[in-house]
Amino acid sequence: MVTVSRSIETDEPDLISAVLRKDRKATAEFVSRYADKIYSYVRYRLIPREDMVDDLVQEVFLEGLGGLKDFRGDSKLEEWLLGIARHKVGDYYRSRLREPLALDESAESSLPELAIESQIDELLDRERLQEKTSLVLKSLPEIYSLVLLWRYWEKKNAQEMAAETGKSVKAIERTLARARAEFKRRWSDV
Amino acid sequence: MSDQFSEDAFFEELAAETALGKEAHAPDLLKDQIFSALTGGFPEQESFFERLVTEAPVVVAPPQLKSKIYSALVLAQAETGPLLSLSECKKSGRDLCVFEELVQIAPVGHTIKSLNYCRVCHARALAERLKTAPIYWSGCPYVGFQNG
Numbered sequence: 001m002v003t004v005s006r007s008i009e010t011d012e013p014d015l016i017s018a019v020l021r022k023d024r025k026a027t028a029e030f031v032s033r034y035a036d037k038i039y040s041y042v043r044y045r046l047i048p049r050e051d052m053v054d055d056l057v058q059e060v061f062l063e064g065l066g067g068l069k070d071f072r073g074d075s076k077l078e079e080w081l082l083g084i085a086r087h088k089v090g091d092y093y094r095s096r097l098r099e100p101l102a103l104d105e106s107a108e109s110s111l112p113e114l115a116i117e118s119q120i121d122e123l124l125d126r127e128r129l130q131e132k133t134s135l136v137l138k139s140l141p142e143i144y145s146l147v148l149l150w151r152y153w154e155k156k157n158a159q160e161m162a163a164e165t166g167k168s169v170k171a172i173e174r175t176l177a178r179a180r181a182e183f184k185r186r187w188s189d190v
Numbered sequence: 191m192s193d194q195f196s197e198d199a200f201f202e203e204l205a206a207e208t209a210l211g212k213e214a215h216a217p218d219l220l221k222d223q224i225f226s227a228l229t230g231g232f233p234e235q236e237s238f239f240e241r242l243v244t245e246a247p248v249v250v251a252p253p254q255l256k257s258k259i260y261s262a263l264v265l266a267q268a269e270t271g272p273l274l275s276l277s278e279c280k281k282s283g284r285d286l287c288v289f290e291e292l293v294q295i296a297p298v299g300h301t302i303k304s305l306n307y308c309r310v311c312h313a314r315a316l317a318e319r320l321k322t323a324p325i326y327w328s329g330c331p332y333v334g335f336q337n338g
Binding site: 002018021022023024025026027028030031032036037038039040044054057059062065066118124129130133149151152153155171180183184 | 194197201202204207208209215232244248249250251252255256258260262263264265266268270271272273274279282284285286308331334335
């Protein structure tokens with residue numbers, strides 16, 4: 001039988017100060033307390049690139065640890081870490097969409113076949129909605145998923161996306177339109 | 191309104207509906223519209239403008255990932271100077287594992303008690319690779335990750 005380790009639940013400021021004093025047990029609590037939330041966020045935002053999730057979550061924690069001494073406590077630590085995660089995800093969107101052929105129409109020729117099991121007929125609650133959305137986003141070409149996630153889940157508008165990727169607003173809007181149409185098609189098919 | 195317009199609103203609502211870490215707040219009418227879209231295709235109504243903000247389920251991170259993150263963080267801490275000694279950790283009320291206890295009671299200096307023992311422990315190697323690692327002693331952070 002596995003013995004459960006007793007741990008004390010520390011207040012946030014105490015936890016931060018203990019981590020900064022390099023108390024390894026506090027560091028473990030830091031991971032335990034925030035990993036699920038950060039992981040959930042990153043996993044959802046990187047639906048088309050699940051292979052990158054673990055590395056990115058680890059980077060968030062390492063950057064968080066490095067910046068902890070400057071944390072002023074203006075927000076909850078969880079929100080602060082989510083902010084770091086948001087930047088990391090944004091960096092990935094930017095770098096991916098900046099690639100020369102990222103928004104090219106040739107992306108359409110590589111549309112994978114629908115790989116979605118048609119087992120989701122009774123999607124009537126929120127959990128199912130989440131599941132269906134994830135399923136459709138995951139099935140889309142990566143660029144389409146990324147533009148939709150960036151535009152709607154991260155609330156960036158086309159102008160901002162264009163400015164941050166060096167693409168024209170028209171190119172972004174065109175890709176968004178294609179992504180919406182493809183999402184719609186797959187949404188109806190599952 | 192154009193089809194593009196209602197599609198745009200639909201995605202905004204869908205994003206809000208499946209957002210993480212937001213407070214639950216979902217007008218029933220709009221919720222019904224979202225849910226009806228599940229079986230009836232995309233909605234065409236303009237009322238999708240209003241925000242639906244609800245809590246999405248938080249997924250539990252795999253214990254192997256938590257283990258790797260912990261190892262990386264402690265390694266990073268150890269690289270910039272000694273860790274807090276095991277005696278100090280114990281004084282602050284935290285459990286030590288059986289191996290750390292031995293080091294902690296041994297007649298050795300602070301430097302020895304401040305080393306990163308997890309780095310050379312087989313529990314780390316197991317926990318970073320196995321979802322259910324066979325680690326059977328208390329006070330080990332990796333056991334904590336295994337138990338959620």
